[in-house]
Amino acid sequence: MNFFADYNNLALIALAVVSGGLLAWPTISRSAGGKTVNATTATQLINKRGAVVVDIREPAEYAKGHLPQARSAPLAELANRAASLAKDKSAPIIVVCQTGQRSSKAHAALKQAGFGEVYSLEGGVAAWQQAGLPLVK
Structure with a gap:
């Protein structure tokens, strides 16, 4: 639980989520079309x-x-x-x-x-x- 309480780790988690979303965007936008x-x-x-x-x-x-x-x-x-x-x-x-x-x-x-x-x-x-x-x- 201490892992999520540290602000540096939260920033890394947010960065990982955003970069994952950007990697998935071409596939998502192509299927929408x-x-x-x-x-x-x-x-x-x-x-x-x-x-x-x-x-x-x-x-x-x-x-x-x-x-x-x-x-x-x-x-x-x-x-x-x-x-x-x-x-x-x-x-x-x-x-x-x-x-x-x-x-x-x-x-x-x-x-x-x-x-x-x-x-x-x-x-x-x-x-x-x-x-x-x-x-x-």
Whole structure:
């Protein structure tokens, strides 16, 4: 009991708790944004399971280059257009933005619209290009 009464030890305990929380933060924040897939796994979902790719970037960004067969649905319009994205709500959906930052909002909107299997592309279109995969203009 004397261990907890010493203020130096309390400071060390507080430091350990804070540093543990900071180490766990990336995992906690990633799971809050939903499931993510890398470019390789996304390609497998598209080719083997017929995943629908939804590009949530603005039309000008989409026009500069997008994933093959990606459907444009800007984030601001996503809630209204969710029903028309896929006929089967159990089909996998891959949400794509430029860097992967905006896709967590879209992920939540699509889950709320009733889609069961929604993924965000880690790193977005930038990671797709970095992996050497093609874009369509």
